[in-house]
Amino acid sequence: MKRYSVFAIAREAMNHHQGWERAWKSPVPKASYDAVIIGAGGHGLATAYYLGKNHGIRNVAIIEKGWLGGGNTGRNTTIIRSNYLQDPSAAIYEKARSLYETLSQELNYNIMFSPRGLLMLAQTHHEVRGYLRTVHANNLQGVVTEWITPERVKDLVPIINIDGPRYPILGALYQARGGTARHDAVAWGYARACSDMGMDIIQQCEVTGVRTENGQVTGVETTKGYIGTRKLGIVVAGHSGQVAEMAGFRLPVESLALQALVSEPIKPCMDVVVMANTVHGYMSQSDKGEMVIGGGTDGFNNYTQRGSFHHIEETLRALVETFPMISRLKMLRQWGGIVDMTGDRSPIISKTPLGNCFINCGWGTGGFKAIPGSGWAMADLMARGEPGPLAAEFDMWRFREGRFIDESVAAGVAH
Amino acid sequence: MLILDCPYCGVRAEETELTPGGEAHLKRFGPGSDDDDFEAYMFARKNPKGVHFERWRHAYGCGKWFLAARCTATLEVFGTYPAQTAEPPADIVDKIRARRPDWTLT
Numbered sequence A: 001m002k003r004y005s006v007f008a009i010a011r012e013a014m015n016h017h018q019g020w021e022r023a024w025k026s027p028v029p030k031a032s033y034d035a036v037i038i039g040a041g042g043h044g045l046a047t048a049y050y051l052g053k054n055h056g057i058r059n060v061a062i063i064e065k066g067w068l069g070g071g072n073t074g075r076n077t078t079i080i081r082s083n084y085l086q087d088p089s090a091a092i093y094e095k096a097r098s099l100y101e102t103l104s105q106e107l108n109y110n111i112m113f114s115p116r117g118l119l120m121l122a123q124t125h126h127e128v129r130g131y132l133r134t135v136h137a138n139n140l141q142g143v144v145t146e147w148i149t150p151e152r153v154k155d156l157v158p159i160i161n162i163d164g165p166r167y168p169i170l171g172a173l174y175q176a177r178g179g180t181a182r183h184d185a186v187a188w189g190y191a192r193a194c195s196d197m198g199m200d201i202i203q204q205c206e207v208t209g210v211r212t213e214n215g216q217v218t219g220v221e222t223t224k225g226y227i228g229t230r231k232l233g234i235v236v237a238g239h240s241g242q243v244a245e246m247a248g249f250r251l252p253v254e255s256l257a258l259q260a261l262v263s264e265p266i267k268p269c270m271d272v273v274v275m276a277n278t279v280h281g282y283m284s285q286s287d288k289g290e291m292v293i294g295g296g297t298d299g300f301n302n303y304t305q306r307g308s309f310h311h312i313e314e315t316l317r318a319l320v321e322t323f324p325m326i327s328r329l330k331m332l333r334q335w336g337g338i339v340d341m342t343g344d345r346s347p348i349i350s351k352t353p354l355g356n357c358f359i360n361c362g363w364g365t366g367g368f369k370a371i372p373g374s375g376w377a378m379a380d381l382m383a384r385g386e387p388g389p390l391a392a393e394f395d396m397w398r399f400r401e402g403r404f405i406d407e408s409v410a411a412g413v414a415h
Numbered sequence B: 001m002l003i004l005d006c007p008y009c010g011v012r013a014e015e016t017e018l019t020p021g022g023e024a025h026l027k028r029f030g031p032g033s034d035d036d037d038f039e040a041y042m043f044a045r046k047n048p049k050g051v052h053f054e055r056w057r058h059a060y061g062c063g064k065w066f067l068a069a070r071c072t073a074t075l076e077v078f079g080t081y082p083a084q085t086a087e088p089p090a091d092i093v094d095k096i097r098a099r100r101p102d103w104t105l106t
Ligand SMILES: Cc1cc2nc3c(=O)[nH]c(=O)nc-3n(C[C@H](O)[C@H](O)[C@H](O)COP(=O)(O)OP(=O)(O)OC[C@H]3O[C@@H](n4cnc5c(N)ncnc54)[C@H](O)[C@@H]3O)c2cc1C
Pocket: A038, A039, A040, A041, A042, A043, A044, A063, A064, A065, A066, A067, A068, A069, A070, A071, A072, A073, A074, A075, A076, A077, A078, A079, A080, A205, A206, A207, A208, A235, A236, A237, A238, A239, A243, A258, A259, A260, A294, A335, A336, A337, A338, A339, A363, A364, A365, A366, A367, A368, A369, A370, A414, A415
């Protein structure tokens, strides 16, 4: 693989840009692999990357029914933070956030990580108490967050209205090293590195069945034929229920549509990410100048990647109240993704009832921020067959045993 | 936009008038049941990509709970029926079969 650098740009500028290589290969599938991963979203690709990098397992295929990064990884609003309440969550999200800090250098691919700071507004007294608790928890967990006053919020976000009539701003939970990254680039960067390690990324290939023998996985049926494998990782987000059904088990997961939208591009006006959980909306500004906006999930099971209009209306109503200057902005694009929601709003990184079959799902509305940490933990689980410290609490049997990792109160909106 | 006919008051309700209530026809397992049944009742969901039976409430109308048969992959609605039914009624099943010949009731 030729490295990207300023020298490469200069060289190619002289050379009519003839020398750029394809970022990844499009191979024909082999008959079998040491490990097969279903789903080339961020989590699947990161799993493959750390299988190769941390565990030396490189005879790996990543099978994708559409195009890589075309699922939720390419549809999210790219918020990265690790200010969760429960210890297992803080551990994995902070691992991910810290890996993001140097991921561009590591992958030699600019993922545009921008730790611009992130605010979660408190607009009710209940929220004030909740966030103060989170700040204390974060301090104990080694996650740097602080509680800030409304005046400081106004300093950081001049376009905000802190004394609105309904929900004045009472303060905020502030994570200075939270922020955003370029979502596609995260998928592309990992894909390029995986391909460079000799892994096969097989796009336009849908897994349609899972073959087993004596309770162990032996391979997968796909639209490009049968592919054998010694280990299987299911990393398909919204389609987890469907693929788990093929593997013979059921999950505590439901698939819902989550929408986002962007405005026309405007001059820079807000250089932090702001989340307003009480009124249900959040916003940041992309490098292109678009205001990137999201809200809550739709309420019913849905696989169509489009959502209901009234949710958009509710989100915008909330944000206009918080940021009056956006009331005249035109919205340019709106889309949906299918998110996999668990009962405690925490992910599943787990062994399954099927031998040598592992699952990573349930990231729901907030898994972009977790991609590097999740891939790290899932690779560890797949390589050793047992979860390491990051994944240990996220097994699928925690529901049965009542060991919830309850983040449902901590995350009022979907991000 | 999702539109469902309320089987009680007959109103053609648009989704802002309705509240979704999750998977229908769950069989309740309580104290004394075994762990597998209890776990499945509490947490495991069919979450199908295709035909799905759901609970809905006509929240901003007559207030009643009812059930709906819907396709989660296309948003097609096959019909609605009263909540006091333990399984999908025959006419709804026939309507689904007419539209989805490969489908089986599980
Ligand atoms: C609108 C929206 C906003 C969001 N905002 C944020 C945010 O601000 N911050 C944040 O942290 N998270 C956010 N999220 C959540 C985040 O996008 C997801 O948690 C994350 O991208 C999941 O990544 P993944 O790799 O698990 O899934 P995906 O990227 O969806 O990848 C799964 C892949 O599996 C493939 N697949 C499925 N079935 C099969 C099959 N049978 N055979 C082969 N391939 C298959 C799919 O085609 C897909 O490409 C948001 C999500 C949405 C929809």
